[in-house]
Amino acid sequence: MSSPVQIPFQSMVIIDRSLETPVYLQIVHQLINAIQRGVLIPGIQLPGSRALSQELAVHRKTIVSVYDELHAQGWTEIIPNKGTFVSSKSPAKRSDSLKYNTEFLTSYPSTTGFQIKQNILLDVPAVGSNATLEFTDGLPDIRIAPLDRLAKVYGGILKRKSSHKHFGYSHVEGNEFYRDTLANYLNNTRGLHITRQNILTTKGIHMSIYLAANLLIDKGDLVVVGDLSYYVANMIFQEAGAGILPVSVDEDGISVEAIKKLCETRKIRMLYLTPHHHYPTTVTLSAERRLELLSLSVQYGFIILEDDYDYDFHYSSSPVLPLTSADRHGMVVYIGSFCNSLAPGFRSGYLVAPENLIRELGKLRRIVDRQGDMLMEQALGELLEEREIQRHLKKAVKIYQERRDSLCQLLASELGEYVSFSSPSGGLSIWTKWDPALNLMRISKNCAAQNLHLPQKLLYQTENVTAIRLGFGNLSLPEMEQAIEILKYSVEKM
Structure with missing residues (x-):
């Protein structure tokens, strides 16, 4: 067994006084690391507090604190009249204490020690940039978002005696007050006829698409998208096991004739649309084609996933109402958010569908986001109720x-x-x-x-x-x- 003198603690323990972590905890963490990795083996004696303080150039009281902490955590044991020893209960059973590597002790593994699946479907181009x-x-433009008003409303909610209800586990579909005001907002602006029972709140459009795809798509299902289409949505569908069938898009939107021909020969599970402004070409799906697609969905039984990512921004005339406003057979799942209307950092999306689907989607959301953001939803609900968001959008449309x-x-x-x-x-x-x-x-x-x-x-x-x-x-x-x-x-x- 090695004696304390033989262990080069000065090289083993690296102290960085620029860190916020106290020096004694830095020493504790590195000694625990050495014990866990077998550099300091069970039963080995540690130097006395005076000797180790001199070797590490720290105050003796610092080492006393180190030994107290190690003992409290069970890493060492004190034998009267003999000294401090690495606990015999340590899991490390064999090692040569002189064969250590400082980098090994202070670094984190760069790769796993087990095999993982690498998913090239989810690779996206890097987005970081230092450009101004x-x-x-x-x-x-987040600079024109009503941040001051949002901050006041949010802060006011925190100060209320009743705010405690927003900190517990919530209704699975989201904040009920927010869903009530959101239903009224969507009914007034999109021509819908819904209640809060038709709304599931999410953290944005991507989460909504993911939940819908996870629940509604099985491996081998076929999803029709525009050519070109939104790459993130395509990634989500493929990750769910779907095959992607792109169809042409012209100045009136996605080709209904091409979709009909596909339906005549293949079983289509879902049609993904961004009808208000097709992504990425920005063309608007004509009213005539919207009605034709609704008819086709009933005839052939495919789901229409309607992504209305920028409905709130329209400049020349009143926007064409969403497909879901004319859906009489429950074939459309409608997705929207306030991320584009206010700022991307407001991860507040929503999904509109018949009640039975909302209940099932709520069960799925519970296992990935049980709570949601009840406080932010309450704040957004109050901003909708006092028409602050509506006033902001009216102003923003002129600017944009x-x-x-x-x-x-x-x-x-x-x-x-x-x-x-x-x-x-x-x-x-x-x-x-x-x-x-x-x-x-x-x-x-x-x-x-x-x-x-x-x-x-x-x-x-x-x-x-x-x-x-x-x-x-x-x-x-x-x-x-x-x-x-x-x-x-x-x-x-x-």
Whole structure:
């Protein structure tokens, strides 16, 4: 057995005085680590507090505290008149205390010691960037969100004597007050006829799609999407075991004729739509096609998953009502959120469906998000009730329309020889088609060098498509001018 003198504690224990962790706890953690990994074996004697304090250049009281903590946790045992020893109950049974590696003791494993599944379906392009300017996927400007009012309402809820009810486990479908006010809001703005029993609250559109796919899709089912379609939704469907069937999209939206032909030869389980503004091309599904799709869904029995991610932003006229507003047979599952209406950080989504489906989805949500965010839902419910969100949206639509018009003007005047586009009737993005001779990835890299982030996920370049989805909602007018100036420079540098 090694004696205390033979163990090089000075090399084994690394003290970093810049950390917030107290020095004695740093020593405790590293000694426990050494015991757990067999560097300090059971029964070995530790140096006296004076000797170890001198070796580690710390105060003797620090080592006394170290030994007290080790003993309290059961890692050491004290034998009267002999000293402190590593507990014989330690799980490490064999090791050479001199064959240690400091990095081994202070680092965390970089890989698992067991095999794991690596899912390439869920790989997405990196989104991080230090650039101060960015074209997004169609995100809102959080600078104009009613954060002050939200903070006051949220803080007021916390101060109420009745707030304790929001801290317990909640109703499985979400905050009942919020679902009541949300049902009224959706009835007034989307032409629905629902109650809170038809609403499940979620943490955003992605969670809603995931829950719906997990419950409604079995391995081998077929899901029809637009060509092109929302890549995250496609990933979720494929992860659930579905096969993806893309069909063409034109200026009136997804092709009903193509879907009908598929239904005549194959069993379709689900149709995923972003009808208000198709993702990524922003075209609106015509009213005629909406009714035809509802009829087809009844005839062939497929589910319509309606993702209404930016319904609140429409500029020229009243928006076409969602398919679910005309659904008389319970074929549509409707998804929306306030993430785009307010700010992405407000992870507040919702799913609308017949009551029997909401109950089953609620059971599924309970095992991944039992509580939800009852406080935030209460705050959003109160903002809806006092019409603060409605006033914000009315103001925001005017701001975003001005930004849409500005971006269209800048694209036409500065980049007209390279790009073509149509001004969208709503939403926070423009679908731009570019000269096929251009390399979009190289343009993106040129932009990055000039402090403009043009994310890879916005770029669409194949044999048939050379396009960029340019989000404008997050950019002020001066920022947009600067961004287009950089984009023009990056294109001309090709």
